[in-house]
Amino acid sequence: MPAKHDATPDPPLNQERPAQGHQDFLREMVQQDLASGRIDNVVTRFPPEPNGYLHIGHAKSICLNFGIAREFGGRCNLRMDDTNPTKEDVEYVDSIIADVRWLIAGWADECLGLKPVGASPEKRDLGGHTDYYLPSMMAADSSGQALEPLYASDYFEPLYEYALELIRGGRAFVCDHSPEEVDLMRGAPDRPGQESAYRNRPVEESLDLFRRMRAGEFPDGAHTLRARIDMGNPNVWLRDPVLYRIRHASHHHTSDEWCIYPMYDFAHCLEDYIEGITHSICTLEFEVHRPLYDWILEALDLPRPLPRQREFARLNVTYTVMSKRKLLQLVQEGHVRGWDDPRMPTVSGMRRRGYPAQAIRAFCERIGVAKRENMVELSLLEHFVRDELNRRAPRAMAVLRPLRLVIENYPEGQTEEFETVNNPEDASMGTRRVPFSRELYIEQDDFREVPPPKYHRLSPGVEVRLRSAYLITCTDVVKDPQTGDVTEVRATYDPATRGGDAPDGRKVKSTIHWVSASHAVDAEVRLYDTLFTAENPDDVAEGRDFTATLNPGSLETLQGCKLEPSLGTAVPGATYQFERLGYFCADTEDSVAGAPVFNRTVRLKDAWAKIQKRQGTGRR
RNA sequence: UGGGGCGUAGCCAAGUGGUAAGGCAACGGGUUUUGGUCCCGUCAUUCCGGAGGUUCGAAUCCUUCCGCCCCAGCCA
Numbered sequence: 001m002p003a004k005h006d007a008t009p010d011p012p013l014n015q016e017r018p019a020q021g022h023q024d025f026l027r028e029m030v031q032q033d034l035a036s037g038r039i040d041n042v043v044t045r046f047p048p049e050p051n052g053y054l055h056i057g058h059a060k061s062i063c064l065n066f067g068i069a070r071e072f073g074g075r076c077n078l079r080m081d082d083t084n085p086t087k088e089d090v091e092y093v094d095s096i097i098a099d100v101r102w103l104i105a106g107w108a109d110e111c112l113g114l115k116p117v118g119a120s121p122e123k124r125d126l127g128g129h130t131d132y133y134l135p136s137m138m139a140a141d142s143s144g145q146a147l148e149p150l151y152a153s154d155y156f157e158p159l160y161e162y163a164l165e166l167i168r169g170g171r172a173f174v175c176d177h178s179p180e181e182v183d184l185m186r187g188a189p190d191r192p193g194q195e196s197a198y199r200n201r202p203v204e205e206s207l208d209l210f211r212r213m214r215a216g217e218f219p220d221g222a223h224t225l226r227a228r229i230d231m232g233n234p235n236v237w238l239r240d241p242v243l244y245r246i247r248h249a250s251h252h253h254t255s256d257e258w259c260i261y262p263m264y265d266f267a268h269c270l271e272d273y274i275e276g277i278t279h280s281i282c283t284l285e286f287e288v289h290r291p292l293y294d295w296i297l298e299a300l301d302l303p304r305p306l307p308r309q310r311e312f313a314r315l316n317v318t319y320t321v322m323s324k325r326k327l328l329q330l331v332q333e334g335h336v337r338g339w340d341d342p343r344m345p346t347v348s349g350m351r352r353r354g355y356p357a358q359a360i361r362a363f364c365e366r367i368g369v370a371k372r373e374n375m376v377e378l379s380l381l382e383h384f385v386r387d388e389l390n391r392r393a394p395r396a397m398a399v400l401r402p403l404r405l406v407i408e409n410y411p412e413g414q415t416e417e418f419e420t421v422n423n424p425e426d427a428s429m430g431t432r433r434v435p436f437s438r439e440l441y442i443e444q445d446d447f448r449e450v451p452p453p454k455y456h457r458l459s460p461g462v463e464v465r466l467r468s469a470y471l472i473t474c475t476d477v478v479k480d481p482q483t484g485d486v487t488e489v490r491a492t493y494d495p496a497t498r499g500g501d502a503p504d505g506r507k508v509k510s511t512i513h514w515v516s517a518s519h520a521v522d523a524e525v526r527l528y529d530t531l532f533t534a535e536n537p538d539d540v541a542e543g544r545d546f547t548a549t550l551n552p553g554s555l556e557t558l559q560g561c562k563l564e565p566s567l568g569t570a571v572p573g574a575t576y577q578f579e580r581l582g583y584f585c586a587d588t589e590d591s592v593a594g595a596p597v598f599n600r601t602v603r604l605k606d607a608w609a610k611i612q613k614r615q616g617t618g619r620r
Numbered sequence: 621u622g623g624g625g626c627g628u629a630g631c632c633a634a635g636u637g638g639u640a641a642g643g644c645a646a647c648g649g650g651u652u653u654u655g656g657u658c659c660c661g662u663c664a665u666u667c668c669g670g671a672g673g674u675u676c677g678a679a680u681c682c683u684u685c686c687g688c689c690c691c692a693g694c695c696a
């Protein structure tokens with residue numbers, strides 16, 4: 001009876017080292033702020049808009065924000081930045097929560113900042129100022145309360161109050177211009193804009209109009225609330241930007257309570273402030289928004305320390321696209337089977353494919369964080385996936401493209417078992433038994449009737465080792481009379497080599513894997529290649545889009561693969577190394593006991609494939 | 621060419637005036653019952669985007685030039 005592998009979908013984590021060595025510019029800033037006394041604790045935040053699934057680029061941001069919180073003993077708030085009801089959906093908030101939790105599990109889960117379900121900012125008096133404050137809580141501090149992520153939409157009331165305050169201070173006004181007019185009047189980067197005709201309307205009038213906007217008296221687009229800054233500023237984001245717009249739309253979290261919604265620039269800095277965020281880390285494209293971020297906070301005369309925005313370069317990875325718009329397009333146009341298709345760079349896709357969270361984290365740590373534009377090679381990510389799985393994944397034998405092998409001198413009907421190690425990297429993972437018999441399957445790639453140069457595997461007259469079993473020598477082949485294809489290989493075994501070692505010390509050049517034909521479990525195996533054939537799918541000819549470089553061979557589904565018996569009951573999500581082939585993960589959607597479905601997570605490195613490539617032969 | 625950023629190896633990335641870390645990739649070798657893992661070695665010989673300058677000394681400071689990215693949503 002073959003022993004079952006002791007594989008779990010997400011086994012205990014390896015210890016990861018805390019901050020050491022060099023510091024990036026963000027950690028340096030945090031350190032200085034701590035040293036100077038500007039702040040005495042660190043609170044970061046990860047603020048996705050729930051309008052798509054998280055991807056590897058978000059993973060970088062998560063590792064950064066949670067990593068900093070973790071290193072400085074602070075926390076990182078998970079916040080839904082949901083200020084645009086027309087684009088957001090609860091499906092996305094659910095997936096975001098699951099993805100974040102999975103990614104930080106066992107590493108920074110104690111830094112995850114949440115809030116009690118239903119909590120909203122507390123209005124209080126602080127030194128004569130009205131203040132809104134919603135501190136996050138960590139799960140450990142919740143004393144049993146149910147927690148949920150923070151939502152920007154829970155701050156709509158305070159945000160509205162802050163907007164009123166801006167109007168009273170003459171720093172904002174209600175504008176009646178149409179979107180088209182506002183466009184025309186914005187000017188150009190090298191040409192000043194033109195002031196709104198409503199810019200100097202009385203404060204009371206703006207106040208009244210803004211209240212009526214909220215009350216729903218006007219249709220979409222009839223009015224906006226605008227900051228009163230400077231239409232001549234060379235930074236176009238300071239040219240009286242829109243702060244609020246009217247949107248008669250139902251919101252996934254506040255339903256129909258509001259018909260005016262704050263714009264990102266107005267909302268985000270105040271969301272950060274309300275939560276007591278100390279460092280607001282975002283991507284480079286927001287750098288030009290920073291003066292506006294600071295302007296709004298400073299215009300409000302707020303009693304607590306202000307958050308600081310700093311920007312880093314977003315991640316790009318070769319052979320993939322990263323924008324939510326494009327990922328959504330891949331899903332909607334059916335180029336993939338869903339957001340969690342194992343070919344997708346989404347967190348859920350990578351999880352389903354079998355990428356361990358710690359591999360993704362190790363990758364994010366290794367790529368570092370800086371401000372220069374970058375395109376990281378996929379091979380680096382794959383390196384960390386292999387590195388993690390090599391230590392963790394139990395080995396097993398599986399034949400993907402079966403070729404029948406008959407051991408002519410092995411008694412018909414006889415069966416024996418060999419004990420073999422589950423992981424040569426980790427003796428504690430134990431051993432298992434694999435059954436052997438006269439008829440086996442070997443990999444088609446492991447036999448060549450006429451071996452090319454440097455081919456070490458089986459061919460007529462050549463002796464190889466069947467892993468953990470016997471040395472065998474190929475004696476003959478059987479061919480299909482029609483096609484001439486080899487349909488069966490005949491061989492003899494040396495009974496003295498039981499276990500795989502020859503008593504006379506003779507060596508063989510190759511060890512190949514095998515599965516006993518009568519004991520084999522049939523399986524479907526899905527082989528993945530990059531979704532795109534171009535390193536940069538966005539780099540296509542004029543008039544074409546990134547889908548032009550879609551890889552037609554990104555998914556190859558193999559039926560009738562032959563697995564060793566212990567794999568028949570693989571737990572969905574469990575990852576194995578199929579020896580000599582790669583790492584494979586039992587699919588969490590489609591795999592069932594007795595009819596397993598495996599995804600190839602990543603290939604093993606393959607020196608022979610390189611040789612073949614040089615020779616101009618070989619399989620994709 | 622208004623404003624804001626960024627240029628260190630094929631790809632990331634340290635370096636913050638004292639003589640160019642590290643990882644991936646690539647290449648060569650050793651070990652090996654996985655052509656895997658592991659180990660050893662090679663990989664920026666005053667070319668750190670270019671040119672000048674300051675200095676005993678410059679990737680680091682100054683000047684100038686070049687290149688790339690971002691910004692004119694009532695998206696985030």
